[in-house]
Amino acid sequence: MTTSISVRDKLTSLHDFLGQKRESLIKIAPHGTDVDRIIRVALMEAARNERLVECSQSSVYLALAKACELNLVAGGQLHRASLIPMWNKKARTYDAELIIEYTGLMDLVKRSGEVAHFVARVVHENDEFEHHFDLESGDVLKHRVNHDDPGELKLAYAVCYYKDGSRQVEVMSKHQINQIRKSSRSADSGPWVQHTAEMWRKTVIRRICKYLTLTPQATAVIEHDIKTDFQEGSLPDGIDNGHEQRKRDNGIVGSQSVIDVTEQTKPKKRRKSSVKDLVAKAKEADLPEPEEDFTE
Secondary structure, eight states: OHHHHHHHHHHHHHHHHHHHTHHHHHHHSOTTOOHHHHHHHHHHHHHHOHHHHHSOHHHHHHHHHHHHHHTOOBSTTTOOEEEEEEEETTTTEEEEEEEEOHHHHHHHHHTTSSEEEEEEEEEETTSEEEEEEETTTEEEEEEEOOSSOOOSEEEEEEEEEETTSOEEEEEEEHHHHHHHHHTBTTTTSTHHHHSHHHHHHHHHHHHHGGGSOOOHHHHHHHHHHHHHHBTTSSOOSSOOTTHHHHHHTTTOGGGSOOOOOSOOOOOOOOOOOOHHHHHHHHHHTTOOOOSSOTTO
């Protein structure tokens, strides 16, 4: 009984606190943002998750300020973003963080005006999956899901269909995704553990977004998402799977760099002897001393 009253009191206190910050949130939010709905849904999420009530009120405010700035509702039926309690080791308390869901990233990509359709899916071990590149048709991807016995997660892929009929495909292996997961602030807790498949989708979406034309709002959301998820504020290097080259040549095979596999023999460097050494050798052999350095 004491615990429920304590939680209720903290909810009331959070409600009053956010009410006081309402005008500040309105000033932060772009025109047309429903700030009251963002606050209302956040309080509903806090009522469902006791850990959110335990978060510092300042962290809740900062998370909602970012949600208002990006015009994203944290929670609710659409579930484009979430308020996640993260343990702060230094302060020894929970802080609320705004985490962008993969559905939120997909929604923002579609707002660019150039994208007609967007999908992101995971592949399990027992699924039938094929991905190869064809000179005439480009990326070929076929995926048949095994609903009865899917097995463990194996791959994740995203496909962006542009309005002009072209497509962008991105496929990431389990190893690539796990390498990125290791750099996450919460690799062994939170969404990576509770919603692993969703995080796999989110990871491949972030990768494909490097090659898409995004709105300033979508760019800001992805930058915030990366900064929130990773300690260094950026994705790990060296896991591009060759797609940086494909980005530079814009998908045109003819413009790719040609690798010359012919071994080029480097000329051997002749050892240069100093005049001093030659003079010494000449004396030892009872020969005339050299007058100049003929080794140049």
